[in-house]
Amino acid sequence: MRRLVLVLALALTGLFAAAGTSNAGSVPAVWCGGAEQLSVDRPDTVNGLQWHVIYAVAADSPDRFAALVSGIATDIAAMDAWWRGQDPTRAARFDLAIFAGCTTTFGSLDISWVRLPRAGAEYRDNTKTVDLVRADLNAAGFDNPDKKYLVIYDGPFDNPTNCGKGITGRIDGGKDSYAVIFLAACSAMLGTGTGDVGLTITHEMIHAMNALPVPFPTPGPPNVCGTSQGGANDLGHPCDSATDMMFPSGAPGDTFANQVLDFGSDDYYAHGGPWWDVRLSHFLLRLDSADTTAPGGVAKKKVTASSVKRRVTFKWPKAKGGGLLGYRVYTDNMLFQTSNTTFFYTTKKRKIVLNGPKLKRIIELAVRAIDRSGNLGPLREIRFRVGVGIVNAKGKLIKDTVPPSSPKLLPSRFAGSGIQLRWRKANDLGRPITGYRVERNKRLVTILSPKARSYIATSKGTWHIRAIDKAKNLSPRVQSVKIS
C-alpha cells in the first residue's frame, strides 16, 4: 500500500504541479489504440511472463478511458525509464498489442477496458475494494497464470490517502497477482510522468512482484519498518530512507527523479540475501541477456494424458531450443506446483501425476517451456476426461488413452495337465473391451475373446491376464499367478 501524506499534499499542490511539468525524464506517450475500448486481453505479441494493464470503471461511474488512457501510458513509460535508470539490466515486461502505425512501446500497451459489474457504492469500502475488483476481473477472464495485472480502478473509494495496493505473496502470475491503483484517491498528476499515479504504479507493482514477503529467514531484510512509523507492525515496507520507492508513504514533491529502487540494495532488490529478491522476477525483462527467442514448442501430437483409477499422468516430449529452464505446467488454468515454493515453479521432468480427480471429470492440462531469460514457448493444451481419454472442446472422445480395468483374478484350479486361471469380466469404464491378453513372464502367449473367463496354463512361470480396449490399450499388470 502507498499512502499519500495528505496534509502536505493539500498545502503544496502548486509545488507539486511545478515539479511535474519540469520533469525531463518522461516522454508523453500517445496510446495508439485510439477509440478502441475492448474488454479482452488482445492476442499476445510478447513472449514471457508479463504485466497486463486494465482500466476498470465501476458500473455507474463515468467512463473516462478515452480521456485518461494516454496519461496512464505516459506514467507507465516514465516508470519504465526510471527502472532502467536504477537497474540497466532489467525492465518490467508488459503485454503489448499490435496497433497499425504505432511506433512507440508504451503507445502499444495492451490496455483492456472493463466496465465492472457492480455499482461504485459496492466498491467504495477500502477494506473490500481490491478483493471485489479482483474477483470481478477474474470472472471476466483476467486470471492468466502467466500474467500479473495492473488495474487502474476508476470509481468511488473511501480512503483519500490510500493510493493503491499490490498483493504480496505471489511470485508467479494468476488470479491473485494484482496491483490496483485508486484514481479517486490519488490522480492529481496523472499523465505527467511523475507524481502519484506513476509512483504508485511502480510501488504497487513491486509489492505484487513479491517484495518483502513474510515470513523472513534469519537474518532477513534489515530495514523493514516494523512499528517505526507509529502504526501497526509493518513488515512489508522498508524504512531506511524516505527516498525509497517502497517507503510506506509518499510526499508532495516526490518525483521519479528523487526515488530509488531499494536504498542500500539490502531489503528487496539486488540484496543478495536468502529471501525473495524482486530482481529475480521473470516478470522483468533480462536486458543483460542476448537470448530473446522463445523456446520451441513441444511436439503437439505427443502431449498426452492417461489415468489408472483416479491417478492421472500428464506427459509431454522435450522442447526444442537451448537455454531451457524447464516446463511450466497448468491444470485447469492454474499453475501446477508441488509445494508452496518461494521461487518460480518449473519442472525439468516431462510428466506430472495428479491424484484424486473424480472419474469422468474433464481436466484442462497444458504445458509450455520457459528459458533462463523468462521467454515462454507456445502453449500446448489438451482436455482429458478421467478414466476415458482425450476429448475435444465439446467433451467428445477423440483419443482413448486410458487402459481398461485389470481383470480381477479368481482362485486357480487344477485342471488335468495344467492350472486353470480364472478371472472376472473387465471393462473400459462402462464400454466393452475387445479381448484378453494372456502373458507368461510378461510375454504374449495368446489373445482370447472378450467372452473368455479362464485359460489353462500348462507351463511354469508368472502369468498375467490383461484386458484390451478398442484403442488397443492394455490394462496394467496387477495380479499374477506363479506356477512352479
Ligand SMILES: [Ca+2]
Ligand atoms: Ca495481450
Ligand SMILES: [Ca+2]
Ligand atoms: Ca534498503
Ligand SMILES: [Ca+2]
Ligand atoms: Ca531462448
Ligand SMILES: [Ca+2]
Ligand atoms: Ca480405454
